[in-house]
Amino acid sequence: MVMAKFVTAQEAVQYIHSGDRVALAHSVGEPQALVNAMLDNYQAYQQVEICHMLALGPCKYTRPEMAGHFWHNSLFAGPGSRDAVNEGRADYTPNLFGESPRLFYEGFLPIDVALITLSPPDERGYCSYGVTVDYTKCITECAKLVIAQINRYMPRTYGDTLVHIDDIDLAVECDEPLFHRPILPVGEIEERIGQHCASLIEDGAAIQLGIGTIPDAILHFLGEKNDLGVHSEMLCDGALGLLKAGNINNSRKQINKGVSVVTYLYGRDELYEYAHLNPKLQIFPVNYVNDPRIIGQNDNVVSVNSALSVDLIGQVAADAISADKIFSGAGGFVDFVRGASFSKGGKSIIAMPSTAMGGKASRIVDQFEAGRPVTLSRFETHYVVTEYGIAQLRGKTLRQRAQALIAIAHPSFRDQLKEAYERRFKEPYPS
Known part of the structure; x- marks a missing residue:
């Protein structure tokens, strides 16, 4: 050496x-x-x-x-x-x-x-x-x-x-402060999405949440939950209150019992200070934390990810706006969807506002335009949540999926989605 x-x-x-x-x-x-x-x-x-x-x-x-x-x-x-x-x-x-x-x-x-x-x-x-x-x-x-x-x-x-x-x-x-996560206000739409998502998280669940106002809103509604666990790609400041209050104690996890497991943190000084020499929060390489075979060893995994758009058969676009416009990347999205699928009692949630572009575009669409990359196939989508409710897609036919998704689309776009339904399935939209 x-x-x-x-x-x-x-x-x-x-x-x-x-x-x-x-x-x-x-x-x-x-x-x-x-x-x-x-x-x-x-x-x-x-x-x-x-x-x-x-x-x-x-x-x-x-x-x-x-x-x-x-x-x-x-x-x-x-x-x-x-x-x-x-x-x-x-x-x-x-x-x-x-x-x-x-x-x-x-x-x-x-x-x-x-x-x-x-x-x-x-x-x-x-x-x-x-x-x-x-x-x-x-x-x-x-x-x-x-x-x-x-x-x-x-x-x-x-x-x-x-x-x-x-x-x-x-x-x-060279000593210099670490990057700090900007704290953005949680609006009414995010609160409603957070409340819907929290209703799907039961006592003892092992949760994975990402970055943003929707995860912050979900955490706000978990204060009445007990014995939650964390096996997550990352952890933000919003979880600190639940960790300190004991709502998150990792007592029901099957692996890494008693320990919150992540692959990185992104927050502010209070979070970094909490992590310092704290054996109850442990950080491992991503090829361990994000391995679906590892994730799935815990029961009742609930994975929450955001998306850009979902079509009426349940395909999810999360990393690209169009064929030639990249927005982000897959990150751990697919890793944790698959991990939740391997988990006994696991749930994968796609959470997003119903509209984009200041309300001018629906995030729930009839179909993706040609060439738009699909991040998650229709075979892997469990729940889709907007501020208007929850669409449970597992075990649903194409017709049933489309109906469930239209029901949680923004009201301004439901009529055109119903028309698309009727063209696709050659039948009137159920009243």
């Missing part, structure tokens, strides 16, 4: 060479000082590929003036990279979050340089990946060169989170 060499950020990025593929740690684990130093040095590079999933930084390497110096390969098009992908200034690689480590471990995307964030080492020399283990552990193990920003703001967490300082090639000591 090579002893880590402590250098400045400017010295560290001199080891990145033209033509390298550079993988950035995911989400909150993005090493801001290293990324900024690399950007400052952009004129020294030609065709350096930047590869990552959800980026919380501004993604300046996608800007037009960086053309020829950097090329972005997005595994999940977030706000900072979405325009570049859709304007042809970056690429998008479809993948499932739970399988993303295979891209690196099995050589589909060989990594030259990994840029990561770690906590300071303990007395034995072990650093912690902190709140982002996900695929970050994988790129550390696969990259030819590993450069770590050692940041005292990164908590030390339990789970599979340790790496020895000897296994880091270059280390840069």
Whole structure:
């Protein structure tokens, strides 16, 4: 093993060479000082590929003036990279979050340089990946060169989170606050969706929730539930109240009993402080947390994911608006839908407002336009929830599915959906 060499950020990025593929740690684990130093040095590079999933930084390497110096390969098009992908200034690689480590471990995307964030080492020399283990552990193990920003703001967490300082090639000591999740107000529509979803979550359920106002609203309505568990891709601040009050205690889980299990956190200081040296919250690589075979070992898994649109036979579009307009990525969507299917008593919920574009478009549509990517097939959709109610699709015929979905569409669009029903099924819509 090579002893880590402590250098400045400017010295560290001199080891990145033209033509390298550079993988950035995911989400909150993005090493801001290293990324900024690399950007400052952009004129020294030609065709350096930047590869990552959800980026919380501004993604300046996608800007037009960086053309020829950097090329972005997005595994999940977030706000900072979405325009570049859709304007042809970056690429998008479809993948499932739970399988993303295979891209690196099995050589589909060989990594030259990994840029990561770690906590300071303990007395034995072990650093912690902190709140982002996900695929970050994988790129550390696969990259030819590993450069770590050692940041005292990164908590030390339990789970599979340790790496020895000897296994880091270059280390840069730079303390800076971690990314914070913006807190957005929960509106009336989100509250109604949250209440409907919460009605499907029973005592003892193992829950998975994502990011956004709908998950926040769901958590608000779980205060009367007991013995909930967490086996989730990620965890946000909204769960803290339930964790501290004991509504979430993981006592009925079949695996990781008594422990909340996630692959990353995204919140604010209170959440990161809660995670620090807390054995009741453990963080593991994404190829464990998001493996449907692992998820399904818990009973009564309830997975809640958002979507862009659902058609009348139950197909779900969650990552693309059209054939040539990427919105995000699959992330852990499919992983947890399948995990819930494997779970005894499991439920998968697709939760979304009934309209988009300020009410001008229905999210429940007759059919998707030609070429629009389908994230989830009709065979895997369990529940669809809008502010107007719950459509349970499992075991339903195509006619029954269409009727259930029309019933929870926005009233302004129900008549045209009923007309589409009559054209498709050659019968009057039931009164």
